[in-house]
Amino acid sequence: MINAEQRCISLLKDCKTLNNLKKIQAIATKTNLLSEPFISGKLILLSATSISDALQYACNLFLEIPSPDIFTYNTLIRGISESNLPQQSLLTYIEMRRKTILQPDSFSFAFILKAAANYKSLNGGIQLHCQSLVHGFDTHLFVRTTIVSMYAECGCINSARKAFEELSQPNVVAWNAIVTACFRCGDVKGGEVLFGKMPFKNLTSWNVMLAGYMKAGEVEPAKRIFAEMSAKDEVSWSTMIVGFSHNGRLDEAFECFRELNLSGMRPNGVSLTGVLSACAQAGAFEFGKVIHGYIEKAGFGTIVSVGNTLLDTYSRCGSVQMAHLVFDWMIKIKNIVSWTSMMASFAMHGLGKEAVQLFHDMESSGVVPDGITFVSILYACSHAGMLKEGIGFFHKMQVTYAIEPSIEHYGCMVDLYGRAGLLRKAFEFVLEMPIEPNDIIWRTLLGACSIHGDVTLAEQVKERLSELDPTNSSDHVLLSNIYAIAGKWREVVSVRRSMIDQNIKKCPGWSMIEVDKVMYSFVVGAGLNGVTKEAQEKLVEIMSRIRIEGGYIPEVGSVLHDIEEEEKENAVSLHSEKLAVAFGISRLCPGSVIRIVKNLRVCRDCHVVMKLISKVYNWKIVLRDRNRFHSFHLGQCSCQDFW
Template sequence: MASFSTAQPLSLPRHPTLSNPNQPTANNERSRHTLSLIDKCSEIRILKQIHAQMIRTGLFNDPFSASKIFSIAALSPFASLDYARKVFDQIPQPNSFSWNTLIRAYASGPDPARSIRVFLDMLSESHCHPNKYTFPFLIKAAAEVSSLSLAQSLHAMAVKSAVGFDVFVANSLIHCYFSCGDLDSACKVFTTIQDKDVVSWNSMITGFVQRGSPDKALELFKKMETEDAVIKASHVTMVGVLSACAKLRNLEFGREVCAYIVEKRVNTNLTLANAMLDMYTKCGSIEEAKTLFDSMEVKDNVTWTTMLDGYAILEDYEAARDVLNAMPKKDIVAWNALISAYEQNGKPNEALSVFHELQLQKNIKLNQITLVSTLSACAQVGALELGRWIHSYIKKNGIRLNFYVTSALIHMYSKCGDLEKARDVFSSVEKRDVFVWSAMIGGLAMHGCGNEAVDMFFRMEEANVKPNGVTFTNVFCGCSHSGLVDEAESLFKEMESSYGIVPEEKHYACIVDVLGRSGYLEKAVKFIEAMPIPPSASVWGALLGACKIHANLSLAETACTRLLELEPRNDGAHVLLSNIYAKSGKWESVSELRKHMRVTGLKKEPGCSSIEIDGTIHEFLSGDNAHPMSERVYGKLHEVMERLKSNGYEPEMSQVLQIIEEEEMKEQSLKLHSEKLAICYGLISTEAPKTIRVIKNLRVCGDCHSVAKLISQIYDREIIVRDRYRFHHFRNGQCSCNDFW
């Protein structure tokens, strides 16, 4: 939830103020004056001067005075941990207050684990014992490093020290267990608290929300209202509850919560107002969100970005853009929100346009979220040059390759046709999670490297990384494009029994595709009949595609019928069946199918191919004349086709969907396919030996596949075509798919 980013303490339990039980008072006027200076100190330089004065006068030998200057050095807004540790080491016999202060400072610092080492020093080097002020900060450190074993050990020590049931210690444990993902232990601790305070309830509610159980958070809030009349909900409570409503898209209860806030006069600070706004936008009530937004006297960047997100969710990009333009101070979060909205909703070109605009902004630094979203957009449109620039930017600025950035780079290079670079990125990182492995397996699969994809799967297993559903989808695709039937069947059988992953629709569709592409059509049908779930459109689509490859007309008609029962407006199914009819010479059936499409208003998705030249994406539709260089493109196309004919090329007329009587017109229709235009533009825009990379939105047709093979041989150019399903690497008259696609 966006509003949580400005209110990190909301999820943390409240701690008591540290107290020093032994506070000797200074007896002379000079001591009182020095101590008053400590209270007024506002920078570390002055504190060091006071420290020096205390050493010269002997005041530092007073335990109370020493602990006072130490606590300022450790916990003040201008604190310095290194200096504080030096002050601590000068204290002859630090008391419990000083030890707890040092533990607290380290627990809140950049290296929380150091607080544990201080605690161990306290146990071994002093006569002080841990108390109820010690454990909350140690437990906080365990939460920061997400160490469940450490949390359990501290919990046991707290119980043995007779403070395990203290409300502050218990609240810390609840937060820690949630941070470590142990919800059961958090719930058990909650039930042991005799006198729960509002923080106890808040820690549970917020923990459930952050750990993906928003329904339990709402149940707990209702229980709090009915069972604990003494506890009054705070703005922290309401933020957690509203966040749960947002995650559940429960607008009705969200409205009740907003009314509750007014009725109970809950302090509505900016964080809570932003949470209300976020709930309205996530639940799709943009009008209520706009009303609240307009009424807010104080707004921060979270407010503006939440509103921008709300419009983006509803795909009202013009309104989202207006919000961005109206922002008093545009930060990277707002830019990321718009880029991500475009990218995730299938508008990669618009996402890249916003990114290019962002590049012109001064004093805004790109972050990992920016890069991941933009790399994903690059992958969608094949913008390899921009993807390479982003990779260089990452290296130049020393940006850490976390799992998300690494996966995005591998995905971008793979989908833009540079598999070797994807391999380089994968090899360059030492730590890899399931998403990094899956991205590499997917890249190998789409490029037809099925055996390598399977080997990578087992390497992943050896690395003790557990696969997920995406991993299996990717490796099955690799098997499909390489005819690895035995490997796919073996892995499918082990999915649930060995890996605990229940097969989903997409996995069944993959296996049907593996069997069908390899010619085992009867086996594929039996597999479908034995499925424990109803076959989806993708399952029947996989079978229909296999029927086209193997020219099985009767089974194709059955598969198409079943597919259209589920998706009557599926234009791809009509086109596939029409192509099968055409390949079989059944032009009357083609005519009837085309008539049906006209009557029902169903139109074939137009073929569109794109090619990137000098960082600019050029798009071509079939028969396109819109490109400024179309005259030269068609001139090159004519030259290419004549040269191919002299080398034995004959057009594949079965690829013509329309009923065209004249052979010359059929040939002309084939010539105008978008991938041919894009390849010709690549020939006139680049010099050999530069690779020509083309992205097509549909499956490449057989005729264009044959033409690309011949061009690669006659013009001595490597051509890489990415269609809807896979990559085709054309070299020396051959394709990497071995005509198996």
């Protein structure tokens, strides 16, 4: 007959959930097994390191154990070190040293040093390094490798190198740690040299190089390393897909994902979030739906990070309906990120009332908003013109939730006042901020000056920006456009001449459109190819038709005055978003939604053209520019001409 201890051990082997763990603890408590080191240690191990959202339960359980041994202490330290509050593990370590006669072992130092690395405490790390020396564990390979990583995380590459060089016989784990340290500290060349010196390499060694190169933006060397690898695992493929996406190499991210599937390996959660991120950046709605289907079929829908990324992808591809569908689908796994992402989705689409209602629903559900949540709700209020509500949320954040405003919150408030036309109030708000305003704050105010045509304030703001970021091309272009709309052509010429003298080049505008799951790019001033020629020919037809049927008159106010009217019209007629929409009408089936992503703010003329096309051609157009979404339908835009 199985006794209570054997029963507990058997149940612990298959325990996967906190609910089951609580039942096993109840059995252990009832049968007086909680005082048994093996049983109590196993309970702590599972709750602290293996079962999600069970760390607090592990801490509470730890308090019920009468005489925890060194294994139990180490397990709790390890669990806390990998949590969102790694510094708390130091308190557990201190308690062990003060309240018991237990002596730390090599695992104690490895785990507590990991905690110091995770919260980047150099002073704490140095003290722990010294303590490991006192206890004779500093030469222990496991501990010394963690010391290398700790110094790297704290940005001390020289100390990391010294710790590594003192190892008499470093193994491959130690070599991988020092190569990682170089990349962590931005020493790409040092990482390359050490990688070349490694006497032996494993698959992790190659993956370290891939991750290091991609994080440093060195895409071509990463591609070379990837090609040289004789064996690749899930980490290798995921690193490449995420790296391509992170570095804006979206087509390569899509291609790498296709190659992963052809290789016979199964995508994991990381590779899926990587390719979804690429879909979000490119506005690849159809490809995103394909990935969504794979996620549901392969059973990845229970991974909260995948669900959140899918929600964000649909949102940034212009389908707030699909984003909300995913949000509802995540009912059992949604977290604060899910709520905030859905709120941001409403905000980007100008749905301020919906965002506010969602905020209240979140509060009612018991989820406590954080600083990022308030950025999203303030952004929503700003883009929906909800001045009173925005001011209320800014106040609530500080009074109700004791959240100290960050530069992002102040930026939202400047945008809120600026879009509402309260430019002087916005200017005074910036001057009264308790933290120093950065270039983004001033640029937000400059954008508001552009919307409302306040030349005088724009000049004052531009002076501040010239001190903080004198070579930013968008600031010069924006001021030039403000002057042009006001008819101050001499000032326009002066700004443009200043740009030439300082060799400041305007960022080229580009737009992307997805047709049959393939992304097409249109860049202002790019050479003519078959796709661009097709788009231009279709655009000529479109512009002619909206003139006749829609009464289109080109908005050329911001184009230089010293060229003929026909040249002005040509200057605005070939903007990348116009070419993209023309290509969409040429290739897509009637009734489809044209989805375009643009890297800059849409100009007034293009905005007018999109409204007329949606009316004359009866197409629905969803355009994501640098600031927000514009949904054009039957001659109207979702932004209500407020952007």
